[in-house]
Amino acid sequence: MKLAIIVLEDEPPVRDAIARDLQEFSGEVRVEPAEDVPDARELIDEILADGDVVALLLADHRLPGETGVDFLVSTMDDDRMASARRVLITGQADHADTIRAINVGGLDHYIAKPWDPGELHDVVREQLTNYVLDQGINPLPYLPNLEMDRAITAMRGFSLTD
Amino acid sequence: MTTPYVLILGSQGRAAKIANELTANGLDELVRIVSEPTVQEALAADHSPVALVILDCRDAPLDEVIAPLREDPRYENARILSMVGNDGVVGAETSLDRGWVAAFIGLPMTHGLLARHCRDQLTRWMARHGPDADDPELRPRVHPESDLLRDFESSEATRIHELMTVIERALGPRPRLRLPAGVRLTRQDVPIDGVYIVLEGEVALTRQLGEETMLFHQDTTGRVVGLLALSTGARSRFNSTTTTPAVVVHLSTYQLDLALQLEPQVSAILASSAITQLSTRLARSEHLHTERRFLVRRLEQERAELTTALEQLREARLELITQARFATLGELSAGIAHELNNPVAALVRSSEHLLEDVADLLVTNPKGELIANTIDHSARRGATSTRDERAARRELSKVIKDDDLARRLTAAGVRNPAIAKAATQSKDLANTIELSAKLGTSLRAINLASAQITRLVSSLRSYARPDETVDGVSVNTSLEDTIHLVSHRLRGVELVRHYGELPDIRARSAQLGQVWTNILVNAADALNGSGTIELRTRRVGREVVVTITDDGPGIPEDVLERVFEPRFTTKHGQVRFGLGMGLGIAARFVHDHGGTIGIESEPGRTCVKVRLPVVGPPDALPTDAEEAS
Numbered sequence: 001m002k003l004a005i006i007v008l009e010d011e012p013p014v015r016d017a018i019a020r021d022l023q024e025f026s027g028e029v030r031v032e033p034a035e036d037v038p039d040a041r042e043l044i045d046e047i048l049a050d051g052d053v054v055a056l057l058l059a060d061h062r063l064p065g066e067t068g069v070d071f072l073v074s075t076m077d078d079d080r081m082a083s084a085r086r087v088l089i090t091g092q093a094d095h096a097d098t099i100r101a102i103n104v105g106g107l108d109h110y111i112a113k114p115w116d117p118g119e120l121h122d123v124v125r126e127q128l129t130n131y132v133l134d135q136g137i138n139p140l141p142y143l144p145n146l147e148m149d150r151a152i153t154a155m156r157g158f159s160l161t162d
Numbered sequence: 163m164t165t166p167y168v169l170i171l172g173s174q175g176r177a178a179k180i181a182n183e184l185t186a187n188g189l190d191e192l193v194r195i196v197s198e199p200t201v202q203e204a205l206a207a208d209h210s211p212v213a214l215v216i217l218d219c220r221d222a223p224l225d226e227v228i229a230p231l232r233e234d235p236r237y238e239n240a241r242i243l244s245m246v247g248n249d250g251v252v253g254a255e256t257s258l259d260r261g262w263v264a265a266f267i268g269l270p271m272t273h274g275l276l277a278r279h280c281r282d283q284l285t286r287w288m289a290r291h292g293p294d295a296d297d298p299e300l301r302p303r304v305h306p307e308s309d310l311l312r313d314f315e316s317s318e319a320t321r322i323h324e325l326m327t328v329i330e331r332a333l334g335p336r337p338r339l340r341l342p343a344g345v346r347l348t349r350q351d352v353p354i355d356g357v358y359i360v361l362e363g364e365v366a367l368t369r370q371l372g373e374e375t376m377l378f379h380q381d382t383t384g385r386v387v388g389l390l391a392l393s394t395g396a397r398s399r400f401n402s403t404t405t406t407p408a409v410v411v412h413l414s415t416y417q418l419d420l421a422l423q424l425e426p427q428v429s430a431i432l433a434s435s436a437i438t439q440l441s442t443r444l445a446r447s448e449h450l451h452t453e454r455r456f457l458v459r460r461l462e463q464e465r466a467e468l469t470t471a472l473e474q475l476r477e478a479r480l481e482l483i484t485q486a487r488f489a490t491l492g493e494l495s496a497g498i499a500h501e502l503n504n505p506v507a508a509l510v511r512s513s514e515h516l517l518e519d520v521a522d523l524l525v526t527n528p529k530g531e532l533i534a535n536t537i538d539h540s541a542r543r544g545a546t547s548t549r550d551e552r553a554a555r556r557e558l559s560k561v562i563k564d565d566d567l568a569r570r571l572t573a574a575g576v577r578n579p580a581i582a583k584a585a586t587q588s589k590d591l592a593n594t595i596e597l598s599a600k601l602g603t604s605l606r607a608i609n610l611a612s613a614q615i616t617r618l619v620s621s622l623r624s625y626a627r628p629d630e631t632v633d634g635v636s637v638n639t640s641l642e643d644t645i646h647l648v649s650h651r652l653r654g655v656e657l658v659r660h661y662g663e664l665p666d667i668r669a670r671s672a673q674l675g676q677v678w679t680n681i682l683v684n685a686a687d688a689l690n691g692s693g694t695i696e697l698r699t700r701r702v703g704r705e706v707v708v709t710i711t712d713d714g715p716g717i718p719e720d721v722l723e724r725v726f727e728p729r730f731t732t733k734h735g736q737v738r739f740g741l742g743m744g745l746g747i748a749a750r751f752v753h754d755h756g757g758t759i760g761i762e763s764e765p766g767r768t769c770v771k772v773r774l775p776v777v778g779p780p781d782a783l784p785t786d787a788e789e790a791s
Contacts, residue, residue, distance in 0.1 A: 010653075012545035013606075013607040013610055013611060015548075016603055016607060017607065019573075020600065020603075020604075026566075030569070032548075032552075033548045033551075034548050035547055035548045035549075039547075039548055039549055042549065043548070043552070046552065062650070062653055063653070063654075064653050064654035064691075064692075065654050065691060065692055066691075067691070
């Protein structure tokens with residue numbers, strides 16, 4: 001079972017750049033770009049069909065059609081997605097949208113554009129670790145992609161053969 | 163002077179009796195007494211001037227009898243006595259309204275009374291229209307015989323002199339009080355036990371209102387101070403104070419009462435004095451009332467003017483703010499355009515140099531050709547949809563049975579299964595392909611980004627000189643520039659362009675840009691992220707016509723009427739400027755350009771139509787000098 005990170009961003013160069021900045025997350029973590037909300041929904045189905053889980057949603061706010069915040073809010077009602085971590089990455093969300101994302105959309109973090117790659121890594125690593133620990137998943141296979149200290153502490157609860 | 167006539171109008175029998183009575187009382191010595199049965203006959207006869215008409219036409223409505231008489235100049239000033247029988251007066255509305263009738267005389271009447279009436283009326287006529295009317299000495303006077311009316315006619319000084327005479331006749335000599343200016347005779351709200359008769363000097367009546375002393379009467383005080391207070395419950399309404407040295411006589415209420423009992427004439431004089439005093443005060447109050455009406459009206463007028471001025475100030479202020487914003491925007495635009503051009507040029511050049519240098523490096527590399535081709539391919543290939551990419555990945559994955567490598571290769575643009583297979587054999591090859599592709603993708607991103615910046619910079623340039631009117635403005639280009647600048651507001655909106663062949667126009671391009679910005683942003687807001695905006699331009703005669711139509715929910719009718727008002731906006735119920743502001747500013751700029759703007763809206767279709775004259779703003783038409791240069 002792989003942990004999937006969905007990158008929802010409509011502008012190809014920006015999408016490519018985020019994916020590229022996330023390339024160090026590999027192995028048992030898959031980074032999946034999506035260009036709009038319908039595409040992201042399709043992608044979720046594919047990921048689940050592969051037997052993997054959606055661990056993290058990284059969404060831009062301004063998208064054609066449905067906004068990123070609307071998308072994040074809508075996934076709250078999806079049982080398969082309820083536990084996924086949610087990060088808004090945008091340069092244009094106005095104040096009210098951000099508040100709504102935090103209050104209703106279960107937003108875990110907000111990243112402003114242009115993003116700092118180091119910050120992006122830290123946030124993704126932290127959120128993946130949160131996901132793994134919350135779900136009671138054995139961190140071992142994902143260790144290179146997680147916060148080492150917290151993951152190792154948590155691993156004491158699992159046998160090595162788990 | 164011809165002897166004036168007295169005309170008796172009525173049946174011959176009664177007319178003769180009336181004439182007899184007048185003759186018996188000697189009136190025939192003063193006037194010529196004639197009688198006529200009807201108005202028509204009276205008018206036909208040659209009587210002039212007529213001083214008095216005695217009407218005895220008891221059946222006819224009064225107005226119908228008098229109106230024709232009054233139209234005749236000979237009867238213009240005639241005084242009219244109307245004899246009224248048991249039936250009363252009928253049809254006298256106009257007569258009363260115009261004041262045509264001098265007196266109504268009830269019938270039957272005491273013998274000899276009519277003659278006295280006539281004598282009195284004749285005297286009054288003589289006083290105004292007789293030969294000595296203009297001479298105040300010779301002019302005949304009517305002398306009333308009653309005390310009251312006679313006292314009315316005498317002057318205040320005479321009246322007071324008479325009053326003192328009769329009072330002293332009753333009470334003996336009254337002591338004169340000689341007072342300097344500033345002595346208070348009565349106090350406001352304090353009960354009064356007597357009156358002061360002012361023989362010399364002046365007294366002012368004031369009231370204390372809080373801190374302020376208000377003067378009510380000076381010329382209208384009257385000579386008997388306290389008289390009116392006696393009549394109204396014995397509390398003085400005013401402070402009365404001498405304003406000059408004065409001579410007064412004080413009468414206590416008891417002394418006044420005594421004088422009134424002993425000399426009945428006192429009451430007539432006091433009554434006439436009180437009435438005269440009241441009527442002068444009333445006249446003053448009426449005058450003040452009129453003045454107040456006038457002042458109120460002027461106040462209202464001034465308030466209306468102030469409101470207008472305020473409105474104009476507000477508009478001027480908004481205009482200034484708008485202008486200031488434009489000036490700032492213009493300066494910023496010019497600055498940004500200048501500052502951005504250098505780095506963008508460096509960016510564009512560097513990316514090209516990078517490509518050349520890498521190509522040179524690769525010449526000696528054994529995998530040089532593969533790397534160069536991959537870079538080139540990645541740099542040139544257009545954006546693929548994430549959906550297509552996933553499909554391609556699945557295809558490759560089937561062939562090479564390695565999901566992770568398939569993902570990397572697809573991202574690197576590899577679609578050829580043969581290359582993919584080769585990559586499974588060599589980790590090195592896979593890495594090389596992936597790295598080269600990433601290099602190409604980054605180069606493409608740099609080129610795209612710099613092209614986008616270049617385009618934005620050139621769009622900004624049109625905002626650089628907001629107030630300048632220039633020739634050769636292309637409306638289509640102006641629209642495209644604006645679309646670029648507001649593209650972030652147009653996400654999810656499909657733009658359909660039907661641009662016609664247009665002549666270049668004379669315009670202020672920054673203002674034009676603002677017009678399109680406002681209309682487009684308004685439309686985009688209405689669409690709320692999905693829908694279509696259709697832009698259509700065409701030439702009609704000497705005008706360029708631009709229509710911008712959206713398929714949003716439409717504007718309610720009551721709002722539609724007001725969208726072009728200067729400060730109207732439905733967003734958060736407040737005025738906002740800059741992006742997102744109402745159509746009011748757009749309308750103003752269009753009007754400044756000598757153009758027109760209109761809007762039609764129904765659910766599913768809102769259309770804004772702008773017409774601009776090709777020759778440009780009327781206030782900025784090229785002068786001869788400019789054209790010559």
